[in-house]
Amino acid sequence: MSMQGTDTIAVFGATGQQGGAVVDALLERGARVRALVRSPESDRSQALAARGVELAGVRIEDPASVVAALAAVDAFSFMTPEADSLEQVEEEVRIGTALVDAAVAARVPHVVFTSVFGAERETGVPHHDSKHRIEEHLRRSGLRATMVRPTGFMENFTTVMAPTMEDGTILVRMPLPEDVPLKLVSIRDIGRIAAAILLGTVVVPGGAVEVIGDELTGAQIAAAFGAHAGIPARYEALPLSVLPTELDRVMFREFAKASEHPSDIAAVREIEPSVRDLSQWIRATGWTVPEDSRARA
Numbered sequence: 326m327s328m329q330g331t332d333t334i335a336v337f338g339a340t341g342q343q344g345g346a347v348v349d350a351l352l353e354r355g356a357r358v359r360a361l362v363r364s365p366e367s368d369r370s371q372a373l374a375a376r377g378v379e380l381a382g383v384r385i386e387d388p389a390s391v392v393a394a395l396a397a398v399d400a401f402s403f404m405t406p407e408a409d410s411l412e413q414v415e416e417e418v419r420i421g422t423a424l425v426d427a428a429v430a431a432r433v434p435h436v437v438f439t440s441v442f443g444a445e446r447e448t449g450v451p452h453h454d455s456k457h458r459i460e461e462h463l464r465r466s467g468l469r470a471t472m473v474r475p476t477g478f479m480e481n482f483t484t485v486m487a488p489t490m491e492d493g494t495i496l497v498r499m500p501l502p503e504d505v506p507l508k509l510v511s512i513r514d515i516g517r518i519a520a521a522i523l524l525g526t527v528v529v530p531g532g533a534v535e536v537i538g539d540e541l542t543g544a545q546i547a548a549a550f551g552a553h554a555g556i557p558a559r560y561e562a563l564p565l566s567v568l569p570t571e572l573d574r575v576m577f578r579e580f581a582k583a584s585e586h587p588s589d590i591a592a593v594r595e596i597e598p599s600v601r602d603l604s605q606w607i608r609a610t611g612w613t614v615p616e617d618s619r620a621r622a
């Protein structure tokens with residue numbers, strides 16, 4: 326806690342989805358935010374500055390720049406960028422490790438790593454094991470650390486997993502067997518939970534929390550969209566071969582083992598009662614039915 330009673334929290338990834346949600350939640354709670362950005366002049370960085378966020382320019386290749394940006398903060402939140410290849414996975418580990426080392430050098434009192442669900446163990450999913458390696462590095466660092474482990478983003482239903490409309494029916498398609506539930510969370514809620522932990526209003530047992538707001542099979546996901554729109558909806562399981570990268574194929578193979586790793590949504594709601602389930606997320610985001618690609622004449 327700072328002398329003035331207002332915490333200063335450093336955020337890496339603030340111009341992105343998860344970091345942006347952390348910033349939103351911190352500002353709502355009256356915290357001071359310092360965003361560690363690589364391009365202070367970018368539109369996204371400048372939009373943060375316009376909301377009162379302090380910008381600190383950093384280059385991962387220049388550790389001193391990161392250490393300087395972390396000076397005198399009360400806590401530090403970081404995520405690591407998406408990796409689509411094994412080369413990018415190594416880059417992800419390099420970034421995460423460098424951020425942890427800088428936090429050690431700057432003696433940051435508390436570090437929160439927004440990792441991924443399942444990162445407490447090795448799964449064989451390259452871009453999840455990368456986060457396991459960073460978690461291990463953070464644990465070994467001696468820093469006070471909390472792992473926030475998000476499940477799949479509900480926002481994927483506005484992009485890569487967007488439902489389609491065909492012959493008057495909403496269609497949800499995923500490379501996931503019909504009987505397997507998908508673990509989901511809205512990005513807003515990742516930010517809210519991380520902010521509560523960063524500001525010390527919540528301490529999670531064991532120093533880690535899986536962040537989940539809903540767990541639904543494909544048919545249940547389709548039903549949620551259909552109920553919102555008042556239109557019939559159905560699910561179609563796709564083969565893994567539709568996925569563009571081997572990394573994603575390995576990841577969805579791991580998702581199919583969901584029942585081996587039960588989630589605790591009630592525990593997450595105890596930390597943050599406003600955590601949304603999928604139906605609430607659909608309503609809140611104003612999701613609308615896409616154009617019918619195969620409308621009958």
Ligand SMILES: NC(=O)c1ccc[n+]([C@@H]2O[C@H](COP(=O)([O-])OP(=O)(O)OC[C@H]3O[C@@H](n4cnc5c(N)ncnc54)[C@H](OP(=O)(O)O)[C@@H]3O)[C@@H](O)[C@H]2O)c1
Pocket residue numbers: 337338339340341342343344361362363364369385404405406407408420440441442452475476477478481
């Ligand atoms: N999609 C899912 O369902 C899901 C679920 C759980 C976990 N995840 C994990 O979430 C992560 C992606 O999170 P996101 O969607 O929030 O990412 P995002 O929106 O793509 O944002 C990436 C952020 O990292 C910054 N960044 C990237 N490389 C940098 C560098 N070298 N130096 C400084 N800043 C850098 C970007 O800054 P700029 O603005 O400068 O580019 C941006 O702020 C991935 O690791 C993924 O595995 C995803």
